[in-house]
Amino acid sequence: MRFRLAALLALLVLGALAPAAQAKPLLGFADQKPSMFSDPRFLDLGLKHARVNVPWDVLQEPTTLANLDAWMIGATIARVTPLLTIDRSRRAGMQSRNPTAGTIYAQVRKWRQRWPGQVTQVSSWNEGNINKRPELVAQWYRAILRACPGCLVMGADVVDRGNAGSWARRLVKAARREPKAWGLHNYIDANTFTTKNTTAFLKAVKGEVWLTETGGVLSRKSSFVKFKGKGPSHASRATSYTLKTLAKVDTRRIKRIYLYSWSTAPNDKTWDSGVIGPDGRERPALRQVRCYLGACGAKRPYVPLPVPAAGDDAQPTGP
Numbered sequence: 001m002r003f004r005l006a007a008l009l010a011l012l013v014l015g016a017l018a019p020a021a022q023a024k025p026l027l028g029f030a031d032q033k034p035s036m037f038s039d040p041r042f043l044d045l046g047l048k049h050a051r052v053n054v055p056w057d058v059l060q061e062p063t064t065l066a067n068l069d070a071w072m073i074g075a076t077i078a079r080v081t082p083l084l085t086i087d088r089s090r091r092a093g094m095q096s097r098n099p100t101a102g103t104i105y106a107q108v109r110k111w112r113q114r115w116p117g118q119v120t121q122v123s124s125w126n127e128g129n130i131n132k133r134p135e136l137v138a139q140w141y142r143a144i145l146r147a148c149p150g151c152l153v154m155g156a157d158v159v160d161r162g163n164a165g166s167w168a169r170r171l172v173k174a175a176r177r178e179p180k181a182w183g184l185h186n187y188i189d190a191n192t193f194t195t196k197n198t199t200a201f202l203k204a205v206k207g208e209v210w211l212t213e214t215g216g217v218l219s220r221k222s223s224f225v226k227f228k229g230k231g232p233s234h235a236s237r238a239t240s241y242t243l244k245t246l247a248k249v250d251t252r253r254i255k256r257i258y259l260y261s262w263s264t265a266p267n268d269k270t271w272d273s274g275v276i277g278p279d280g281r282e283r284p285a286l287r288q289v290r291c292y293l294g295a296c297g298a299k300r301p302y303v304p305l306p307v308p309a310a311g312d313d314a315q316p317t318g319p
Contacts, residue, residue, distance in 0.1 A: 037074030138174035155179030165204025183212035
């Protein structure tokens, strides 16, 4: 009897642990275009997370603000939780200007009033290790913590360059606290089929690491790093590698993946990583997304609408 009871208890424990062992990162998309939320192919996926870059002075730029308002409305209708990543200004003559910590504090407070209930996840700066001092970003990070109590505030989003880990450690030292999470844009690992940079960054920081921009890239104007291919087939393989390999580098800490991007607008010439092309047709990488979600065979018949709008689309400045 004791043996049977012990065996039964062991089975119950294993059953309780099984879901945790099989857990994998939640999936979302990073895309600036509100049209994503009205695309039936996106809605079919049942995703509940999306990322958007927000210029720090967006409230002073009417065109970008109108696009962001539409994006927020779309996210609400689709029941998607936004991750807001603060980024440089889009206004002429303001692109290189750094806001003060007080300005960031005031802006985030106003965002919470404008989009109530939607400003709950904020990253302090986009790709900060390219051209921002970590000590400055640390000031913005602490300002957001004060402006958004109860929010998940990420230290920053970084590109998977060699300085990502050391840059993040300097931010922690300046902020005098460890952020709960970081954003990593690991395009290099995804498109060269390695785990080197992702693993190195995980070793360099504490807390969760969200892959806030990642996936297969079809083409790009920059050639800072040579990828292992280009075109739809390469992008599909790189997306598969992201979801099957990079996602498993550390499932305890990699909790979220945001593929960039959902669609490529017809006028995008510098970067193309959309799972939907400029003609509105889906690409092979979308099947990798469906397979990750357990719906490999759920392809929708092609419909010509909605074609991605040109809109306000912040292009990656990484590798």
